[in-house]
Structures are given as C-alpha cells and as structure tokens.
Amino acid sequence: SMEFADRVGRVEPSATLAISDLASKLEAEGKDVVDLSVGEPDFPTPETVIEAAKDAMDAGHTGYAPSNGVPALKDAIVEKLTADGIDCGPENLIVTPGAKQALYETVQSLIDDGDEVVLLDPAWVSYEAMVKLAGGSLNRVDLASHDFQLEPALDDLADAVSDDTELLVVNSPSNPTGAVYTDAALEGVRDLAVEHDITVISDEIYDEITFGVEQTSLASLDGMGDRTVTINGFSKAYSMTGWRLGYICAPEALISQAGKLHSHSVSSAVNFVQHAGIEALQNTDDEVEEMRAAFEERRDMLVDLLAEHDVDVAVPDGAFYMMLPVDDDDQAWAEAALEDAHVATVPGSAFGAPGYVRISYAASEERLREAVERLAENGYF
Ligand code: PLP
Structure with missing residues (x-):
C-alpha cells in the first residue's frame, strides 16, 4: 500500500x-x-476583462508565459503598487495562479521545520495549513476580545513575538472578520518586526473593498520595504475567482528563491489570463x-x-x-x-x-x- x-x-x-x-x-x-x-x-467578471482574455487567445497568447509573469502585466502591477506607496519594480514580482499559490510559495521559501509563525486570530484557514505543510510552529494572537481589531491587541502581539519569530501574517481587510487595521496598528507591527527582525506577509487581497476607511499597505511604511511580502490577487476586487491570478511583491532575494518553487511547480500563471489581468487593473474602476x-x-x-x-x-x-x-x-x-x-x-x-x-x-x-x-x-x- x-x-x-x-x-x-x-x-x-x-x-x-x-x-x-x-x-x-x-x-x-x-x-x-x-x-x-x-x-x-x-x-x-467585468465584460471588458472577458473580452481581453478572448482577444489574447485570438492573438496567440496560448503558449507558456515567462515564468515570473508577462512583462506588460508586471508593469501594470508595478503601477498599482507604486500608487499604494510600495517601492517595487518588475524584478520584485512573481505572478501566480491565485493569491493562494503566492502565499504557498512564500511560506515554503521562508519556513523550515520548527520555525515560528505568528497568526492573528481569527485567521483565514489556509495560513495554518500552509505553515504546517512547511513544518513551522504556530503561535496565535487572539483579536476576538478586541472586536477583531489589532491596535488594542498590540500589547498581546508584543508578548507573543520574540527574536525566535520568523514570520508574521497580517491580512487587512481581514477574512473572516472584515476588520481593517488602523495605521497605528500597522506602525505597531512595523516596530515589532524591526525590533525582532521578523518578516511580515501582508495579504492585501481585499484592499479594494473598504467602507469609508483607507487600507494602508504595510510595505509602504518606513522600514518595512525590505521585510514585507505583499500578496494580492484578482479574485475579489475584480470578481475573477476562477481565473486564478495573483502575485507576490517582495525583495529580490525572496523572489529568486520563490521563483525556483514557482518554475518547478506551476511554471507560470495562464498566459492569456495574465493579459486579461492588465485590463482588470487598468480599465475597471x-x-x-x-x-x-x-x-x-x-x-x-x-x-x-x-x-x-x-x-x-x-x-x-x-x-x-x-x-x-x-x-x-x-x-x-x-x-x-x-x-x-x-x-x-x-x-x-x-x-x-x-x-x-x-x-x-x-x-x-x-x-x-x-x-x-x-x-x-x-x-x-
Ligand atoms: N487570502 C485570503 C485572505 C482569502 O480570503 C483568499 C480567498 O479566499 C485568498 C487569499 C486566495 O485567493 P485566490 O487564490 O483566489 O487569489
């Protein structure tokens, strides 16, 4: 057997x-x-995105794409992230089949057996699974008693992290709570990450869906550019769940490690889907x-x-x-x-x-x- x-x-x-x-x-x-x-x-999915996919197929974009992403889509992503205050170029990107794959490649690249990962509970279910698959150990900070907000839980977070903490995962707006973390909360995360030399994953897949508050990209804060992995995708903002399109934006050192996993597993995100992603980013406001x-x-x-x-x-x-x-x-x-x-x-x-x-x-x-x-x-x- x-x-x-x-x-x-x-x-x-x-x-x-x-x-x-x-x-x-x-x-x-x-x-x-x-x-x-x-x-x-x-x-x-917005009609013009569907048209763009059809056009891309008609134009012959049906073969393998460059492993880390179609250059024109990377340029469009750089434009979006730059507008969010993130210092990023095409060399900082891997375009993935969905944000889930982006997270998976990131965790696999950073976490070895026994490495400590801090999650903010309640947390999206796959973070835990990804950490366990990588052999990491979980350390959880509960936000439920703080109306799911991070700012009032910063003391708890400070107690939870140490120099042994390898990775912290932040997801704002949050699945499952809908909480959007304040700038003060994110600055608190920054201070702890710098103090204890922690890498932070910022899963920003719901960044376009906020109600009267601004979502701040963690990587835009002073001191966070070289220790943040920004994850995003097209599923939620553009209603493109089945298209499977997302990305990692990270320091080049991580991109070269994760890029190996990417090229030896999925090869690339789907070529014509990437072309449609350009339309989604640029013409669906x-x-x-x-x-x-x-x-x-x-x-x-x-x-x-x-x-x-x-x-x-x-x-x-x-x-x-x-x-x-x-x-x-x-x-x-x-x-x-x-x-x-x-x-x-x-x-x-x-x-x-x-x-x-x-x-x-x-x-x-x-x-x-x-x-x-x-x-x-x-x-x-
Ligand atoms: N991150 C969060 C917080 C999510 O809720 C989801 C989807 O449910 C994902 C990542 C993955 O999205 P996708 O792989 O469809 O881009």
Whole structure:
C-alpha cells in the first residue's frame, strides 16, 4: 500500500467541508438553501476583462508565459503598487495562479521545520495549513476580545513575538472578520518586526473593498520595504475567482528563491489570463466601485437587520464577511441553522474563533433578508 509523507498527514481537509456537504445534500433534496458560506463575489467578471482574455487567445497568447509573469502585466502591477506607496519594480514580482499559490510559495521559501509563525486570530484557514505543510510552529494572537481589531491587541502581539519569530501574517481587510487595521496598528507591527527582525506577509487581497476607511499597505511604511511580502490577487476586487491570478511583491532575494518553487511547480500563471489581468487593473474602476458600493450597502443593511434582533456585531470596515456571535458550540449552531433554517454559515472554530460563525454577504439583499428572517423565525437569535 502507499505510504504517505508526514507533511500531508499534518493538515486536515477544509473544515468548511461538512457544512458545504450538508448544504449540497439539502439542495439535492430540493430545499432552498441561502448560502452565506461562500468566499467569492456574486458578480460577473467585468465584460471588458472577458473580452481581453478572448482577444489574447485570438492573438496567440496560448503558449507558456515567462515564468515570473508577462512583462506588460508586471508593469501594470508595478503601477498599482507604486500608487499604494510600495517601492517595487518588475524584478520584485512573481505572478501566480491565485493569491493562494503566492502565499504557498512564500511560506515554503521562508519556513523550515520548527520555525515560528505568528497568526492573528481569527485567521483565514489556509495560513495554518500552509505553515504546517512547511513544518513551522504556530503561535496565535487572539483579536476576538478586541472586536477583531489589532491596535488594542498590540500589547498581546508584543508578548507573543520574540527574536525566535520568523514570520508574521497580517491580512487587512481581514477574512473572516472584515476588520481593517488602523495605521497605528500597522506602525505597531512595523516596530515589532524591526525590533525582532521578523518578516511580515501582508495579504492585501481585499484592499479594494473598504467602507469609508483607507487600507494602508504595510510595505509602504518606513522600514518595512525590505521585510514585507505583499500578496494580492484578482479574485475579489475584480470578481475573477476562477481565473486564478495573483502575485507576490517582495525583495529580490525572496523572489529568486520563490521563483525556483514557482518554475518547478506551476511554471507560470495562464498566459492569456495574465493579459486579461492588465485590463482588470487598468480599465475597471467603475465596475470595482459598483461592487464595493454594493458590499457596503449590504453591510449596512445586515448590521441594521441584526440590530433589530438584538444581535450586536463588530461592524466590518472591509471585505464581505462579518462574524456573528453564537453559542459556544459554533459547529453545532452552524449545522443546526443549516438543517432547520436552511442558512449556510461557516463555524468560527475553523478560523480560530469559537463562539462565532462567519457570514459572507456576497449575496443579494433579498437573500440576506431571507436569511435573517429564517434564522429569527427558527429561534437562532
Ligand atoms: N487570502 C485570503 C485572505 C482569502 O480570503 C483568499 C480567498 O479566499 C485568498 C487569499 C486566495 O485567493 P485566490 O487564490 O483566489 O487569489
């Protein structure tokens, strides 16, 4: 029989699987499930991006692309990052099939067995898995008791990090909380990173989706340019989840290491998808703003609706998620809410936040209303 490597034994399949399996089963039985468990925008990819992909295929961009990315796309990414205050050139980039691959290559390049990685909980599920796959050890700082904000938790972070800390992962706006960290919080991260010589991953994939606050790029802060790995992608801002396009922006030394993993595994991101990415970066301001505004309206509506049922939430300033406080046993709550009310949510435990469920408001206002009504009718609030 096959003998499997230790590394795959260290990780579990996605904890959301049980919920999505149950949701599919209910749907197959003809039940109308309101699915608030999904992490993708409910909008089509902007039409001109689709046209650009077709044009690129017609123009013959169907062969291998340069491993680290198509030069014209790299130039467009440099322009975006420069506007965000990041000092970056094409030599600082690897274009990847999705931000997930960008994160994977980064963690594999930085973390050896036993290296310490600090996560801010609740955290997106794949950070933990990636660290475990690399053999790293996890050290977690809990933001739940601070309304998911980092600034009031800086003392806890200072206690958690040391000269042994190799890597810290920051994700603002955050999945699953929607929190956008203040400049003071990011400056606090900078001070600790400099003091203890820590590399920081800044996952900025939700940077275009903020509501009345500004997202600051960590790498734009003094002292952070040479120790930050900025990760971004096209899935969320441009509703391009299935296209698989993202990137790493980092000091050249990391790019040359991660570039080896990249070239020996995926070779490159898809050639014509990269050409479409140029269109997304340069000519979709109106569509991006429409989606952003829709998320903001839904956030406002949800916060109001929940308040009517005396459910108090930490109001998210970005992304399209919010955390609902529920029973201690959030897994049981989520399973029961799905079975009785046919509303799918993700248990907070999956993100290191027991006592909460994550809801995604990448759903129409009508469906969001329906979900709240059903949960209320079935006694979940
Ligand atoms: N980072 C965060 C915080 C995410 O929520 C996601 C997607 O859910 C990703 C990275 C990966 O996005 P993709 O691989 O689609 O670019």
